Amino acid sequence: MSKLSHRLDGFGESVIRKMTRIANQHGAINLSQGFPDFDPPKALIEELQRVAIEGPHQYAVTWGAQNFREALAKKQEHFMGIKLNPDENIVVTCGSTEAMMTAMMAICDSGDKVAIFSPFYENYVADTVLCGAEPIYIPLKPPTFNFDKEELEVAFKAGAKALILCNPSNPTGKVFTKEELLDIAQLVKAYDAYVITDEVYEHIVFEPYKHHYFASLPGMFERTISCSSLSKTYSITGWRLGYVIAPKVIIDQCKKVHDFLTVGAAAPLQEAATVGLKLEDDYYKELTALYGKKRELFLSGLDSIGLKYFKPEGAYYVMVDIEEFGVSSDYEFAKRLIKEVGVAAVPGSSFFKEPVNQYIRFHFAKKPETLELALERLTQIKKHF
Structure with missing residues (x-):
């Protein structure tokens, strides 16, 4: 058969979406793919209900x-x-x-x-x-x-x-x-x-x-x-x-x-x-405040566990430094984190052109109770690595 498109030769499955799939398989808390576990603004949900009919x-x-x-x-x-x-x-x-x-x-x-x-x-x-x-x-x-x-x-x-x-x-x-x-x-x-x-x-x-x-x-x-x-x-x-x-x-x-x-x-x-x-400007101010609280909660938890990270100035991600664990593969580290600790992250090497292998990325766009449970599980990280 004729060769397929060579443009796709270097492509693989999205690492981010793959981490979600593995997390779902093992019932892990998904802090890899960046989507919330809370509802949109009420006005949007109510309007969607109306549009569904009309x-x-x-x-x-x-x-x-x-x-x-x-x-x-x-x-x-x-x-x-x-x-x-x-x-x-x-x-x-x-x-x-x-x-x-x-x-x-x-x-x-x-x-x-x-x-x-x-x-x-x-x-x-x-x-x-x-x-x-x-x-x-x-x-x-x-x-x-x-x-x-x-x-x-x-x-x-x-x-x-x-x-x-x-x-x-x-x-x-x-x-x-x-x-x-x-x-x-x-x-x-x-x-x-x-x-x-x-x-x-x-x-x-x-x-x-x-x-x-x-x-x-x-x-x-x-x-x-x-x-x-x-x-x-x-x-x-x-x-x-x-x-x-x-x-x-x-x-x-x-x-x-x-x-x-x-x-x-x-x-x-x-x-x-x-x-x-x-929506009025207050919505966007409240959104920033909401994520500010989530950032504070999650970073405080990482501090208590003793994990090193780069403090985010915006968005809802945090890069965590895992060099102390002496791992040779951040991808294998992320898979073990899902299976043994029950929390999903993205291996940092998927974001870098440089040969970087010492970071993982979490996101904190979750309910406080979800973040608290994830942090509770992460307290066991040093027992597994």
Whole structure:
């Protein structure tokens, strides 16, 4: 038989999703794949119940229902400080995963190069390869996970057409400072490049840190494809509602990709989620406070157990240093953690281009009682390793 696509030769199962599957097999507490075990806002659930009866149940406009895009434009204008046209600057996608792929395919040709900070969310490399592009890696250096501007410039000198910027960062929880973003902006302009942002954790940033939208920097809207979703902000990861925000010339390209990739996001879910986009500012303040308490609870527990970690500035992940256990494989460590301790984490090597083997990633988007039970189990970790 003819050979199958060579683009997939280096691909395996998503490590994050694999950890979830193994956790389910062993009844472990899943702190690997980042989804909550608590309900979305009541207003969204009530609206979803109404929509289930009244509809809509057929296709929405391919690039997003009009009322959804209008509500999204108004909400993002408020937070980004940029005037947005719901018809010209937005494409609604099936989650931010599709948003990222749509953005990549809209600007990248086969043979192009894309700069990626390491550590990175695993989809970025897959997106790059599936587009026929070549990834170039720039290390983020622990413990602060800052980058070296000269090393970043090397990537642009090598021909990087775009940089993928996850802010706040998954997996580290790093929040890029305005000064760092301005350094990136300077290089992007100098080398006539684009930035594709992943900002799904834009509303989960802890004091004293602050999220700055890259597209809001002087002269950067024209060079930025902003990708995000409703998944983390409204605790609806299963609804798969994401979006791309960009200048019209880029959005026109994104519309073509999206149309032939998925046709459109689910119409009833867009209708139900529109009420979430209209929530007042207090909701986002309460969301930050909620995750701040979860972070405090979980990190305090790790302190009591004696585990070392990098304190997250945003998002809801924490990278834990397991070097003290002398393990040769973080993947095997993570599997044993599930089977013997009953808590699931992601092996850190899945996020790094560098040969890193001493980290695992937990998430804390769980009810307090779930986190407390996970911490109780983790008190046994040093008996097993």
